[in-house]
Amino acid sequence: MTRPGRERGAALLMVLMMVAIMLVLSVNLVEGVRYNSQRLLNQRYMDQAYWYALGGERIAAIALEDIAGEEVVALNQNWARRDIVFPVDGGSVAGLIEDQQGCFNVNRLHRQDNSEQGGERSGAQQLFELLLLNVDIDVQRAQVIGQRLSDWIDVDFAPEGVYGAEDLSYSGGDYPFLPPNQPVDSLSELGLFAEFEEGEWDKLSPFLCALPEIETPLNINTLSVDDAPLLAAAIGNVLAVEQLKRVINERPAGGWPSVEEFIAGLALADEEQIAAPLQAGLAVKSQYFLGLADVFYEQRQLRLYSRFVLRNGKAYAYAREYGEIF
Numbered sequence: 562m563t564r565p566g567r568e569r570g571a572a573l574l575m576v577l578m579m580v581a582i583m584l585v586l587s588v589n590l591v592e593g594v595r596y597n598s599q600r601l602l603n604q605r606y607m608d609q610a611y612w613y614a615l616g617g618e619r620i621a622a623i624a625l626e627d628i629a630g631e632e633v634v635a636l637n638q639n640w641a642r643r644d645i646v647f648p649v650d651g652g653s654v655a656g657l658i659e660d661q662q663g664c665f666n667v668n669r670l671h672r673q674d675n676s677e678q679g680g681e682r683s684g685a686q687q688l689f690e691l692l693l694l695n696v697d698i699d700v701q702r703a704q705v706i707g708q709r710l711s712d713w714i715d716v717d718f719a720p721e722g723v724y725g726a727e728d729l730s731y732s733g734g735d736y737p738f739l740p741p742n743q744p745v746d747s748l749s750e751l752g753l754f755a756e757f758e759e760g761e762w763d764k765l766s767p768f769l770c771a772l773p774e775i776e777t778p779l780n781i782n783t784l785s786v787d788d789a790p791l792l793a794a795a796i797g798n799v800l801a802v803e804q805l806k807r808v809i810n811e812r813p814a815g816g817w818p819s820v821e822e823f824i825a826g827l828a829l830a831d832e833e834q835i836a837a838p839l840q841a842g843l844a845v846k847s848q849y850f851l852g853l854a855d856v857f858y859e860q861r862q863l864r865l866y867s868r869f870v871l872r873n874g875k876a877y878a879y880a881r882e883y884g885e886i887f
Contacts, residue, residue, distance in 0.1 A: 603861075610652075610858040614865035617647070617654045617854030618878055624658065625850055625869055625876035634660065634846040635782040635816030652858035661868070662847035663783035664770040665692065665791060667751065668744040669842075670707040671714045671775055684838030691794035695802060696764040709754040713740045726754060745771040746880075773870075773879070778844035781823055782816030784809055795843060796824075799833040817845055848872075 624640040631638075640658045647654045669685035682690075690703040708722040720727050731738050731754075738753070745751070748771050752762075768791045779795050789805040800808070808827065817823040820843045824835060852867040868880040 606859045606861050607863060610856045610861060610863040611865075613649055613652075613654050613856045613858060614854040614863055617656045617856070618852060618865060618867045618881075620647075621656060621658055621850075621852035621854070621867065622869065622876040622878065625871060626874065629871050629874040629876070632846065633782060633816045633818055634780060635814075637814050637816070640850070641783070649858070652856065655855040655857075657853050658869075659851045659853075660780055660783035660847045661770050661772060661849035661851050662777055662780040662844070663785075663788065665689065665768055665779065666772045666774075666777045667710060667748070667769055668714070668772060668775050669777065671711045671744070684836070684842045687797070687836070687839060688794050688842060691798050692768060692791060693765070695790035695794055695798070696768075698761050698764060702758075702761070706751070706755045709756075710745065710751075713750070713754055714742065714744055716742045744773055744775065746773070747771055772849050774849075777849065778842050780844050780847045781820070782812070782845050783847065786810060795839060796827075796835045797839050799829055799835060800827065819845060850876075852878075 621640075628634055628638055628640060635641075641660075643657055645656045647656075665685075665688065669683075670689060672683065686703065686707060689707065690700050693700050693703050704722070705724040708720075708724040709726055711721050712725045712727050715721075718727050719725075720730070728739050731740060740754070741750075748766065748769055750771070751757070751769075757765075768788065779791070781792065781795075784792050786806050786809050789802045789809060792809065793800060793802045793805045796805075817826070820840065823843070823845075824840070829835070848871045850869040850871075852869060854865045854867070856863045856865070864884055866882040867878045868882075869876045870879055871877075
């Protein structure tokens with residue numbers, strides 16, 4: 562090949578390389594623009610879904626404020642409906658509200674004075690032991706969990722009882738951490754200190770919850786038939802779980818108007834009377850609730866869990882969680 566021919570071949574090769582480079586850059590540029598456009602679209606859809614969820618939260622707050630002045634909180638009221646779905650442009654918002662005082666608040670196990678109250682067990686401790694018995698868990702585990710939980714909450718550094726554990730017990734592990742020195746915020750925290758054995762958590766968790774207050778009574782009007790083991794424990798196991806299932810099934814549609822009428826309806830013998838500490842832990846109304854706003858929008862889903870407390874006639878969302886709660 563002559564020299565001019567070789568030069569033309571080299572120039573053609575350079576042109577082809579430049580075209581190839583420009584094609585690669587163009588493809589990357591178009592892909593980047595497409596990706597950013599889709600990301601911004603997804604963000605806009607999720608932002609809209611979030612605002613729909615907050616709208617659902619507000620509707621739940623209004624439903625709860627409607628019962629703020631009621632003497633009884635029961636499952637026949639509007640807040641307890643399970644068929645609430647609101648259509649919105651591009652999707653729908655479904656919602657439900659659950660009573661958070663229809664379960665045992667684990668923070669009640671904390672003895673605030675860090676004593677045994679003159680050697681007597683509190684009503685919460687008695688209830689928890691009986692609940693473990695009803696779900697076939699060793700009652701001694703109540704001492705382990707109770708003492709560990711008290712140390713988890715209190716602000717001192719002295720382990721409580723035989724099974725207590727403070728900072729040094731947790732800071733020396735492979736993954737060191739410190740207790741928060743405040744009430745349990747999520748049931749998942751129990752996995753850090755309760756040392757559950759196989760199967761125990763599955764048996765116990767359906768009856769538990771974690772509320773920001775220590776003393777919260779159990780609302781007997783919002784318990785389901787599946788909660789019969791908890792109700793049996795709450796009255797000292799003076800009646801069998803199967804009997805309590807029938808009692809819950811026969812509960813008045815509007816709930817029991819008072820704890821006294823509930824107890825009177827049980828027709829207990831003199832030797833079966835409910836202990837005063839246990840009776841003090843029962844109620845017919847609630848202040849704490851959990852609301853769910855489940856948003857479907859433009860083939861996307863967002864779940865918002867809102868924790869409510871009723872104070873002075875108003876429902877306040879004091880905490881929010883997104884996604885699935887485990």
